[in-house]
Amino acid sequence: MTTTAKMGRKTTTARYNLRMLKFLRRVWPVAPALFLTAATLAAQAPAGQPPAQPPAAGQPAEAQDIQSPTFRQFIDLVTTDVIVRDGRGQFVSDLTKDDFEVLEDGVTQEVASVQLVHGGRTFNLQAPPPPPPQEGIILPVSKPTNDAAGRIFLFFVDDLHMNFRDTPRIRQLFEKMNKTLLHDGDMFGIVSTGTSSLAIDLTYDRKRMDEAIKKISGSALKPSELIEGPQGPNGLTEVKYRSHVAFSTAYDIVNNLSKIQNRRKAVIYVSNGYDLNPFEGARFGDPNIVGMKNTRYENMEYDPFTRQSNQFSDAELVRELSELTRAANRANATFYTIDPRGLVAGSDIDEQVDPTEWQNHIRKTQDSLRVIADETGGFAVINQNQFDKALQRIDAESSDYYVLGYYSSNPDPLKRTRRIEVKAKRSGVDIWSRRSYSIKPPPEPKASK
16 A cells, blocks of 8 residues: 555544534434433333334423432431339339330430340341342341340549548459459459559450559549649630540540440449549639648739630530530440449548638539430449448449430431430339430541542
């Protein structure tokens, strides 16, 4: 072939490509509709007949009706543990699905699953329906566990907020918990916030508890250290740092416990409680305060307006507590808070603090422990020296309960916190359940690089 012939063929190919490009530019705005319509007509055509021809591009929209896509939405199974007792305080273990009524924000929900935990052993009374299978994946039906033994305890040692002088009392308390709460087959873990340096993952080995008890030691700040401590623009920096460490540690624990499904997780929260603005008058040299004062204000005239920098400390504490309790309710974890100080009277002899400020400080710390327990379904053990009765109650509540599951009918994804009410249709029984749960907020979108 000569060079002239090759050039002529290239010219012809270029002209053909140019004509095809112009044609595609004219057809492309309606091409997807034509292709989809043709496929739809072909699928609807009876067997043995050719498919109908697609309508022309100029025909009305009714002729180009395209099947709209189907969007599916799945929701998670909401579970909550329920304790049912009769008039004598005995656990009622013969209830069925029809004996419960669950309401979310006042709307009745259909109970999808019921599990009975009696004596620490789990029995499936009614398993939830299996989720719809994914397209293209065929899996065998999972067999539910009919009988499982053991309970789950997490011991939270907040030694950053426990007095060093109370170390013998604290160790004695944990020895009682080791004998009263933990039984063979129970799974437990131990985590501390300070110098005790405890980080024991969930285990069945009871010897790990004995080893941990020997390491527990309180390291809380004394009243004199709180009064004389450095202050920043937002209050006592050391106090807020310690409380943040405690709350963030507990928050991480709760997130890990959320991976364990359909079980009641008991968190034994041992701490002296929290007060982000302790002994405010003594710290700022208020002349009306009796006893110890901050030495930096001895030769200065008292200015009450300098105390306004701490006015949001209580609000900050409320925010920290609410975040922790919401995470605990999502993970179905129950907090039992214990104040190892026992029955608190006055301050130590060498800590000469104002009696009024001391009582306010004790009240705030105990109230913080009470909020953590009440909002997560547990109870607070405060202002008492005998812990045996409280430990026996924790043991009973962790051994006998029901786990109810339902699929929420609330379609509003913006309603994060939802109120739960569980009622027993059988007369003569007292029922306990969580009062609310919160939907976990979606993750923040990643910033584009």
